[in-house]
Amino acid sequence: PGRETRLLEILRNVNGQYKYLIIDCPVSFGLLALNALVACDEVMVPAQTHHLSVAAIEQLSDIIVMINQKLNPQLRVTGLIPTLCDRRMKLAKNMIEKMESIYGRNLVRPRIRLDAKLAEAPSKGKPIQLYAPKSNGAYDYIVLADDIRMM
Template sequence: MGKIVALANQKGGVGKTTTAINLAASMAVLGKKVLLVDADPQANATSGLGLDINGKGIYDCITGQAQPAEIILKCPDVKKLDVLPSSINLVGAETELLEIEDGQRRLKAILEPLKPQYDFILIDCSPSLGLVTLNALVASDSVLIPVQCEYFALEGLGKLLNTIKMTKTKLNPGLEIEGFLLTMYDSRLRLANQVAGEVREHFGDLAFRTIIQRNIRLSEAPSFGKPALLYDASSTGSINYLNLAKEFIKKNKS
């Protein structure tokens, strides 16, 4: 039975989609069957893997116009990686979900039947705490929170943690924090080391040991529609995410 993990942070530009793409691809390369769910209207996780953002997507599942099996795409370059794509249409889901009975659990109803088919289902959430992100939290077993090693990184984290706590209390008692992932790390910067130190001190074992360093190859890869591992396997970013995948899999061994 697969585990559903939401990647969430309402602050944009923290490396959330980069993490979703590269963690999913790295785990697939390591032999795990992975489904990446793009729950962001920007559809960057979809386009970043070279897939079409103009076809049917998760919005059609939410509105009942299509079943996931009709929409799920196979990643052309990574054998064990599937994608439930997104499109700009997902913007309308915020309104649609208000009108659907038990709308907060819509995504759970869509993903729950898929769990036996995958080892891991990763949900790339939008940089907001709207109804679609709430749906992702309700559907998930845990939340992975990327934290950039920059000024204001910890600002707003309290709001996200309160949302997770509220979701756990009222809608999803089994929801746990998978961990905090330090991203965009530059060891030359005093501030980056300070933020990393604060996260580790405050969250202890919940902080992943693997740190994602700032790397130009990670930024370039999506424009070629590839995960960093296939764009430049020897790059620092590729190695970081491969190490993260190994740590993640080891942590989740029963």
């Protein structure tokens, strides 16, 4: 253990102070993502509903198996979050069905629909709930948060 456990060592100092600690990191498989996976017990993977995302999830699954064996035996995937879902496109529906067939229906969390407001909010420096509280994206994230709370 070395560079890949730095975040874990820091988080040990706050252990017990929070019910949940959410670590949001880039999709890339770099040192930051590795530190996050070593430090957490559960991972939820956002995945765009297209073929390349499903392939990336399969790659991530292999990485998680390796991390389980060598660095963090508690790590488990507790959800896949389909994002940028355009229900008008058959591809999105097919990719969600593929995710469910590979990972199980219980692992696939509520979908986040394609919504321009979700893309605009960060450029305005606001979360979607403040930028466009009545948007589909804001609603979808409330549904997702409720789903996670019920787990």
